[in-house]
Amino acid sequence: MNKLPAKTLLTVFICLTAFCGAAYSQANYRKIDNYKPFYGWAHHFPQDYMILRQFDNEGKNYLLLVNPQTLETRIDERSFYDVKPMDVAAARDFFKSTPYQKALRRAEKQSVTIQDAGIESGLPKETGINLTADLCPSHRPLDRRIFTDIFNEFKKVERPVPVALSVTGVWMRQHPQDLDWLKQMQQKHEIYITWINHSFNHHVSLKAPLKENFLLEPGTNISYEVLETEKAMLKNGLLPSVFFRFPGLVSDQQLVYKITDFGLIPIGTDAWLAKGQQPQAGSIVLIHGNGNEPTGVNDFIKLLQSKTRSIAGKQWLLYDLRESVDEEFEGSK
Known part of the structure; x- marks a missing residue:
């Protein structure tokens, strides 16, 4: 996703609803189990994400992810991504040059x-x-x-x-x-x-x-x-x-x-x-x-x-x- 100027907020909103669909969904996760910190790298072309949390809901496994370039978060099923688990120190080092880690x-x-x-x-x-x-x-x-x-x-x-x-x-x-x-x-x-x-x-x-x-x-x-x-x-x-x-x-x-x-x-x-x-x-x-x-x-x-x-x-x-x-x-x- 291209970098957007701070003032283009309506465009940002369109991006969040269209490109990042799950990120803005009003889904209510009513049956959350095993909610815990879980760190690592997740990839879904063309974007890399840092993983922050993992949880189960109604038989599916979900990740809370952050785009380290834009600081936008999203919730998605783990199965949508290539995932490499890391400890928090290794994950932070992997993304050390990003605005999020800075x-x-x-x-x-x-x-x-x-x-x-x-x-x-x-x-x-x-x-x-x-x-x-x-x-x-x-x-x-x-x-x-x-x-x-x-x-x-x-x-x-x-x-x-x-x-x-x-x-x-x-x-x-x-x-x-x-x-x-x-x-x-x-x-x-x-x-x-x-x-x-x-x-x-x-x-x-x-x-x-x-x-x-x-x-x-x-x-x-x-x-x-x-x-x-x-x-x-x-x-x-x-x-x-x-x-x-x-x-x-x-x-x-x-x-x-x-x-x-x-x-x-x-x-x-x-x-x-x-x-x-x-x-x-x-x-x-x-x-x-x-x-x-x-x-x-x-x-x-x-x-x-x-x-x-x-x-x-x-x-x-x-x-x-x-x-x-x-x-x-x-x-x-």
């Missing part, structure tokens, strides 16, 4: 800080942002203004509008109607969602220090937090991406490497709007769409309104997180 290495280099480790911005040369909205566990309903407003602002110049949603397993379980509403917006080609793994439980303590909080809480089962979220995505007809966002943006170096060993790229932010951080060109913007952070949502809506003329002139756009990351690392070492 992004993983960049995230690992930024792993020392306890907050906001990982990739914090996309394409600094582009005028626009990468919007990410977190869906942490919440008793409040989805803040639908985010999605209706971005569609209304961008529908004449950019459709579907790309947005990345960091979703937890608990939120999916608690908000099936909100999840269905988002899926309907995607099915109508109003938005295109990159689904980011945000852990299953998103445990948080109001008293514990950061070094013992969120996923750093003693006794946390990282495999469960990662893999059960992916399984919940698949059972709900969602396609897991190669991105992971730490709950509370809290991690340590050891935890970052555990996540990258799953083949996932930690995504931070350089513009958490509710904290007063202002987005720059190429920023990965963070807001919470779970109803718990109206200030951040209001700030984003004000930002949209201030950019109305620039949006109309295609001078300020929302970018697909996968494309921003893969283009940033395409020519890097």
Whole structure:
């Protein structure tokens, strides 16, 4: 598949639905068994893929694959591919020159800080942002203004509008109607969602220090937090991406490497709007769409309104997180 410019989002969508059929299917894998990490090389002419997961569903064996050039994921039957199993280190070395592996290495280099480790911005040369909205566990309903407003602002110049949603397993379980509403917006080609793994439980303590909080809480089962979220995505007809966002943006170096060993790229932010951080060109913007952070949502809506003329002139756009990351690392070492 030819490399597409970041702004050609409708073309990207057509590619995902036509060329990569299984990648965008709304199939719900209701009877998943033996879901586990499985790494290696898979080939179906003319494309090489890195294998991330393997599972069974209704008597068939499936693979979760990533295109290491575009960071696009897909689910397919194993029988469609030539497959060479490898351990994770060998697989990463095999694909070491690709944008996907370069992004993983960049995230690992930024792993020392306890907050906001990982990739914090996309394409600094582009005028626009990468919007990410977190869906942490919440008793409040989805803040639908985010999605209706971005569609209304961008529908004449950019459709579907790309947005990345960091979703937890608990939120999916608690908000099936909100999840269905988002899926309907995607099915109508109003938005295109990159689904980011945000852990299953998103445990948080109001008293514990950061070094013992969120996923750093003693006794946390990282495999469960990662893999059960992916399984919940698949059972709900969602396609897991190669991105992971730490709950509370809290991690340590050891935890970052555990996540990258799953083949996932930690995504931070350089513009958490509710904290007063202002987005720059190429920023990965963070807001919470779970109803718990109206200030951040209001700030984003004000930002949209201030950019109305620039949006109309295609001078300020929302970018697909996968494309921003893969283009940033395409020519890097």
